[in-house]
Amino acid sequence: MPKIVDHDKRKVQIAEATWKVIIMEGLEQASVRKIAKEAGLSVGAMRHYFSTQSDLFAYSMKLVSDRVKKRAYEKKYDGTPLEAMQEVLSEFLPINEEQRIEMEVWLVFSAKTLVNPDLKSLGKTVYHEMRGVVEHVIQSLIDLQLAKDDLDKQLEVERLYALIDGLALHSILYPDELSSNKTVDTLKYHLQSLCT
């Protein structure tokens, strides 16, 4: 029997190299040769795991959402319900290096979804998943009778969801102008404003 390589781990390793190249030089410069070099592989070897560049990009984008989901799922939330909600939603803000990297890569791929149907479907899926989380937070606020009673549930969901992604966007594009702390403060401020 031949040499055995854990394909999944290898693909993750290559995808992480892809992230690195994208962050350092941008998606346009993320050629298979640069990615292979970053991953410490030959181009031929890399093609054994991703036969086309499209496959590699699709996998690399999906890895972002997988990572975010896994972290959110495994994390233990404590404190008051409101604090727990803040922590849940903070998973979607680039408040540390790990999340910043993921979201920067996600943003770059999101821009590419505008002209790439394959990536677009993943984007849409994640959009709905994330919206579901936001919806759940709003619903919980109401159910726990923390929320003011004159809220429009649908509009609150759109508002909170847009606020989060807007904060994330600003923080990623202009970190010098909007610190991580400020994004979290703004998020907390907003949640407070929804409560009695």
Added chain:
Amino acid sequence: MPKIVDHDKRKVQIAEATWKVIIMEGLEQASVRKIAKEAGLSVGAMRHYFSTQSDLFAYSMKLVSDRVKKRAYEKKYDGTPLEAMQEVLSEFLPINEEQRIEMEVWLVFSAKTLVNPDLKSLGKTVYHEMRGVVEHVIQSLIDLQLAKDDLDKQLEVERLYALIDGLALHSILYPDELSSNKTVDTLKYHLQSLCT
């Protein structure tokens, strides 16, 4: 004397062709050859106006902010102060084809600012200009005594600014999921929530 060409108009024409290619095929596919073809020029002729691709991209990105600024400046705002504010801020939402195109192009270039210092400085400038508009709106709400009196001005600015860009982002990336009307409704809802 030779043939005279209005350089400014020509550059705008070429930049608009650049927009078109970017929207149809993405920034990575926006080669000088494709742009020249879209503009109805030869590559050599185009290089007479933009000697490098970087110049062309920088100009094309700046044209977006110029267009938005010009439109905002020339527009006549009427109705109540609150209605006027809604209209001002709606300039930053992709609520019609013209604005959608501009913002889609802006988003693509914004992603590129992450690895391109030249574009980044323009992005930062526009960030501050836009933040200034939002700040002015918040201040006006307070000055006109429309606002609730327990608002934190700084946090309200961050919140409103992030909300606008988040709505714009969602609407650009996932127009099927978030209609233009819904973005405007959400914006109005938010402004209402700031008032007594």
Added chain:
DNA sequence: CTATTTTTAGCACAATTGTACTAAAAAGGG
């Protein structure tokens, strides 16, 4: 018409691109 200068067209070239293909290397079961 001529002269002058701008504008345009297009070739050339080196670099880079994605990927197809071949063959060597590696490694574990027998």
Added chain:
DNA sequence: CCCTTTTTAGTACAATTGTGCTAAAAATAG
């Protein structure tokens, strides 16, 4: 040790890239 299959490395190639360069075309003033 040897066989089998996976894994890797590297070459090759056509296509595309940005840009340098040259010369023709266009158009206006005289």
